[in-house]
Amino acid sequence: MVTREEADALLRKYNPNEALVYHAYSVEETMRRFAKEYGYDEEYWSLVGLLHDIDYGMFPEEHCQKAPELLQEIDVDDAFIRAVCSHGYGICSTIEPEHFMEKVLYTIDELTGLVYATALMRPLKMEGMSVKSVKKKWTSKTFAAGVNRDLISQGAEKLGIEMNHIISLTIEAMAGAATKIGL
Numbered sequence: 453m454v455t456r457e458e459a460d461a462l463l464r465k466y467n468p469n470e471a472l473v474y475h476a477y478s479v480e481e482t483m484r485r486f487a488k489e490y491g492y493d494e495e496y497w498s499l500v501g502l503l504h505d506i507d508y509g510m511f512p513e514e515h516c517q518k519a520p521e522l523l524q525e526i527d528v529d530d531a532f533i534r535a536v537c538s539h540g541y542g543i544c545s546t547i548e549p550e551h552f553m554e555k556v557l558y559t560i561d562e563l564t565g566l567v568y569a570t571a572l573m574r575p576l577k578m579e580g581m582s583v584k585s586v587k588k589k590w591t592s593k594t595f596a597a598g599v600n601r602d603l604i605s606q607g608a609e610k611l612g613i614e615m616n617h618i619i620s621l622t623i624e625a626m627a628g629a630a631t632k633i634g635l
Contacts, residue, residue, distance in 0.1 A: 454526040459499050462526055467509030474634045476502050478564040478626055479557070481633070485625035486556045497553055499528075500535045504557055516540035516547075542603075549610060559607025562600050563622050568635070569596035571626070577635040578627040583619045 454462075463476055483501030487494040507518035516537045523533050531551070538547040538554040539561050549558040570589045571577045589595045608615045626633060 453496070454499060454528055456495075456499065456502075458526055459502050462522070463503060463506060466506055466511075466522060469509055470634070472505060472509050475564065475568070476505055477629060477633045478568060479504055479561060481629040482560045482564055482622050482625040483553075483557060485621050485628075486560070487553075489621060490552070492553065496532075497556075500532055500553065500557060503528075503532075504536050504539050504561060506536065516545035543600075549607075552611070555607060555610045559604055559611060559618060560622055562607075563604050563618065564626065566590065566596050566599045566601075566604070567619070567622050567626055568633070569599070571630075571635050578623070578630040581623050581627065583616050583623065586619050586623065587616075 464473065467473055467476065480498045480502035484494045484498035486492075487497035503523065505515070506522050508515050511518040516539070519536050520533050523536065534547060535549075535551070535554045535557055537545050538549040539545070539557045541548050541558060549555045566589065567581070567586055570586050571581060573589075574581065574585070590601060605615070608618055611618070626635070
């Protein structure tokens with residue numbers, strides 16, 4: 453299996469924009485937190501999160517289509533590639549999230565963006581952030597308008613996990629990595 457260092461080098465090779473790297477790190481840490489919560493392989497899940505947007509920086513028009521080719525540069529299995537491709541289901545991919553890991557990635561990809569945007573508006577960024585803070589921003593259609601809230605809700609429904617718990621785990625993960633993700 454690929455190492456974290458190899459995965460990070462591949463991410464940076466195809467995503468030179470630091471904002472995209474921070475997003476990848478946010479998803480990486482959130483996937484790690486969900487894996488821990490539900491008893492899965494934290495390293496594997498975190499690497500899927502780290503590389504979920506591998507093709508977005510240089511090939512945004514081929515997002516989730518170019519990923520399998522780029523991921524061939526490192527040692528990942530078919531389940532890894534499928535998870536990466538399934539996170540764009542209904543937008544840029546026809547691969548529906550079926551496995552638990554895929555459903556988590558599908559759900560938290562957009563959610564990490566909302567949590568990040570919420571942190572940017574707070575004086576202490578991630579410190580002391582609550583589910584209530586995120587849900588308040590959720591209801592403002594003009595705040596982080598690019599975040600697809602319907603997709604997050606659909607993902608939560610697929611997971612069968614209460615939205616407050618999903619948001620809480622995401623906040624916890626991102627707060628624990630605040631410096632790493634630029635907050």
